[in-house]
Amino acid sequence: xxxxxxxVSALRAHPAAGWSLLASExxxxxxxxxxxxxxxxxxxxxxxxxxxxxxxxxxxxxxxPQFLDQITANGLFVGFTALVVSVPLFLPLTVGVVAGDTIAxxxxxxxxxxxxxxxxxxxxxxxxxxxxxxxFCVAGALVVILAGSAIGAALFPxxxxxxxxxxxxxxxxxFLRLVLIAGYVVVSLLGLCAIGLFFSTxxxxxxxxxxxxxxxxxxxQVLDELPQLDALxxxxxxxxxxxxxDFLRDPISWDSFGSNALLQLGYIAVFGAxxxxxxxxxxxxx
Amino acid sequence: MTDAAAAITTSGLTKRFGARTVVDAVDLAVPRGSVxxxxxxxxxxxxxxxxxxxGLVSPSAGDIRLLxxxxxxxxxxxxxxxxxxxxxxxxAPYLSGTDNLVRRDTADRYAPSATRAHRVADALDRVGLSxxxxxxxxxxxxxxxxxxGIAGALLTDRDxxxxxEPTNGLDPQGTREVRSLVRSLAGEGTTVFVSSHLLAxxxxxxxxxxxxxxxxxxxxxxxxxxxGGSGPRILLQTPDASDAVAVFRRSGLDAVVTAEGxxxxxxxxxxxxxxxxxxxxxxxxxxxxxxGVRSSSLEERxxxxxxxxxxxxx
Numbered sequence: 296x297x298x299x300x301x302x303v304s305a306l307r308a309h310p311a312a313g314w315s316l317l318a319s320e321x322x323x324x325x326x327x328x329x330x331x332x333x334x335x336x337x338x339x340x341x342x343x344x345x346x347x348x349x350x351x352x353x354x355x356x357x358x359x360p361q362f363l364d365q366i367t368a369n370g371l372f373v374g375f376t377a378l379v380v381s382v383p384l385f386l387p388l389t390v391g392v393v394a395g396d397t398i399a400x401x402x403x404x405x406x407x408x409x410x411x412x413x414x415x416x417x418x419x420x421x422x423x424x425x426x427x428x429x430x431f432c433v434a435g436a437l438v439v440i441l442a443g444s445a446i447g448a449a450l451f452p453x454x455x456x457x458x459x460x461x462x463x464x465x466x467x468x469x470f471l472r473l474v475l476i477a478g479y480v481v482v483s484l485l486g487l488c489a490i491g492l493f494f495s496t497x498x499x500x501x502x503x504x505x506x507x508x509x510x511x512x513x514x515x516q517v518l519d520e521l522p523q524l525d526a527l528x529x530x531x532x533x534x535x536x537x538x539x540x541d542f543l544r545d546p547i548s549w550d551s552f553g554s555n556a557l558l559q560l561g562y563i564a565v566f567g568a569x570x571x572x573x574x575x576x577x578x579x580x581x
Numbered sequence: 582m583t584d585a586a587a588a589i590t591t592s593g594l595t596k597r598f599g600a601r602t603v604v605d606a607v608d609l610a611v612p613r614g615s616v617x618x619x620x621x622x623x624x625x626x627x628x629x630x631x632x633x634x635x636g637l638v639s640p641s642a643g644d645i646r647l648l649x650x651x652x653x654x655x656x657x658x659x660x661x662x663x664x665x666x667x668x669x670x671x672x673a674p675y676l677s678g679t680d681n682l683v684r685r686d687t688a689d690r691y692a693p694s695a696t697r698a699h700r701v702a703d704a705l706d707r708v709g710l711s712x713x714x715x716x717x718x719x720x721x722x723x724x725x726x727x728x729x730g731i732a733g734a735l736l737t738d739r740d741x742x743x744x745x746e747p748t749n750g751l752d753p754q755g756t757r758e759v760r761s762l763v764r765s766l767a768g769e770g771t772t773v774f775v776s777s778h779l780l781a782x783x784x785x786x787x788x789x790x791x792x793x794x795x796x797x798x799x800x801x802x803x804x805x806x807x808x809g810g811s812g813p814r815i816l817l818q819t820p821d822a823s824d825a826v827a828v829f830r831r832s833g834l835d836a837v838v839t840a841e842g843x844x845x846x847x848x849x850x851x852x853x854x855x856x857x858x859x860x861x862x863x864x865x866x867x868x869x870x871x872x873g874v875r876s877s878s879l880e881e882r883x884x885x886x887x888x889x890x891x892x893x894x895x
Contacts, residue, residue, distance in 0.1 A: 306661055306737055310690035319687040327675055405671025406685075409733065412635045412667070413688035414660040420688075579637040 313419055320427045324393070330431070333389040334438050340385055341377035341443030345370075349450045369454055370447030371466065374440040374473050375543075378480060381439050382536050386432075387512035390484050393431045394491025395505030397424035398574065402499040402581035417575045425492050425567070432484040436477040444470065462545035472542055479539040479552055486532040486562030487512055493570040499581045529554075532562050587646070588613045588741050588772035589634060594643035596629050603629045605796040606643070611774055611789070616767045618783035619776035621793030622887050627776045628668050630793070631745050634774075635665055648740055661691035664739040666747055670730025674719040678710060678729050681718055686736050704732040709758065723750035731759065735766075742766060744775045748782055760786050780880045794887045807882055815858070817844040818871040825867045832858060848874050 324330055348366050360379045365372045398421075401407035410420055447453065456469035464472070491508035498504050515533040518524055528534050535558060538551030589611035596604040604626040611617045621627050632638040634645060636653035645652040647659045672681040682701045686692050692700070705714050708728040718726065727750045734742055744763070748756045763773050763786050777783050783790065784804075791801040800807055815834070819825050825844045829836035832853050836846035852858075859872055 306691040307693055313690045315687040315694050319684050404673055406673055408637055408667055409685055410688045411637060412660055412665055413685055414656055415688035416657060
């Protein structure tokens with residue numbers, strides 16, 4: 296058995312923590328053309344808004360999305376406006392694509408079986424895939440506010456911002472608030488990521504999981520609009536998606552952030568558990 | 582066979598999908614250090630068995646031990662020592678050959694990251710893919726993907742290799758290379774479990790084999806044991822078949838005329854030496870076109886056990 300012992304010694308004696316799989320997941324995610332196409336689509340939102348406003352010379356107060364009429368006076372509002380526009384559809388759409396692809400995408404390529412027998416460990420694989428989708432949420436929200444701030448600064452004057460509560464803050468603090476709002480949006484999307492991950496464990500067809508995730512995000516917002524379903528509203532994962540306006544008050548109100556974070560944690564727990572239950576017992580036949 | 586001496590043992594291994602039993606009470610015993618051919622027609626349950634061995638599919642009943650430990654309970658400890666090619670190679674088409682192997686290697690927590698680049702390059706070199714390492718897998722031919730799949734099984738030093746149809750899609754040259762690769766791995770002490778529906782490939786490299794048919798294991802053992810079923814046969818080509826049969830009968834051989842008009846007889850231990858038989862044939866005026874003693878090939882045994890034709894049995 297001596298030959299066998301020397302050969303085994305080529306492996307580690309103890310398993311590594313396994314960060315390299317996460318690094319690999321992120322590097323693969325951000326080397327795909329599709330990821331960059333999604334991010335480019337998100338970046339196009341503030342650019343389109345800014346260019347349209349610049350060409351038409353602004354809109355009358357009270358029409359269009361929140362903050363739209365303030366853009367001509369202060370370019371920093373491009374990022375805010377773009378987030379308001381992206382939250383209901385564009386961000387859930389891109390996140391749905393990435394989260395729905397997590398497990399089903401590997402299954403459709405057949406690479407899932409090789410990751411499982413590597414062995415990646417099914418739980419670890421789920422955690423890594425979820426982390427990858429979460430990092431994409433961060434990237435998506437940052438792209439919107441960064442592209443928005445850049446195009447806003449390029450096309451419009453920028454200056455101190457008047458908050459909803461009437462206080463005026465410096466450009467620096469206004470940008471910090473913008474980053475906080477992006478953070479709020481990221482947290483908002485984490486529940487949807489968990490839902491996408493669960494759907495992704497159900498099928499070998501990534502498009503199916505993506506579509507289901509996106510449809511659910513739209514469905515949740517539609518239900519949130521129906522006054523007859525009042526009792527249901529606080530339980531919908533999209534219920535606090537627009538609560539980030541609280542970050543434009545002075546002092547900052549953390550109420551909706553707290554409720555939102557708690558709600559998203561609940562969704563992560565429930566759909567994470569469903570995904571684990573499904574994936575750890577699943578026969579991998581792809 | 583004790584567990585320590587066995588690379589793979591299964592007992593009563595069964596898998597049902599709904600009402601359909603795909604693998605039915607299979608008792609495999611793969612000795613360590615063997616090259617074990619896992620044979621059977623398409624649809625006989627080979628791949629499902631392999632998926633169960635590797636913990637991809639959970640058995641409906643039965644136990645599996647790999648390298649002396651229970652699967653799938655100790656999968657995290659056993660699988661790093663097992664390299665596998667399961668139901669064809671599979672890669673992310675948008676990544677290069679190297680990047681695909683690196684990605685697979687990062688999933689193995691026992692694979693040291695310090696030597697990763699080196700091990701990936703070695704594995705690619707071993708299957709002759711170094712020249713295409715940087716190309717996207719999208720642009721690979723079927724044979725190149727197959728080679729890359731085999732490289733994926735060789736990323737670290739393995740105690741057991743499970744290769745499912747490793748020569749699929751390879752040209753004759755590639756098939757020869759895979760054979761010599763399997764031989765050299767076996768020479769290093771790795772147990773190789775190789776499945777195929779093409780017998781001729783396995784006949785030449787295996788020390789042991791098992792034959793599946795419709796989800797059941799119908800034969801298992803060393804190649805000698807498997808061939809032993811029918812023993813060597815004498816084959817004579819002659820225009821004077823009936824005279825030849827008479828000569829054979831006189832020598833105590835139970836000869837028959839085959840459908841092709843040739844004469845065939847079992848060459849048991851009691852049979853006279855071949856040279857004496859030929860002399861007797863010539864002396865009796867039988868014109869001999871060709872005379873040979875053939876040991877039965879695994880192929881015949883395989884056909885005997887599994888039947889001929891393309892029908893997938895349910």
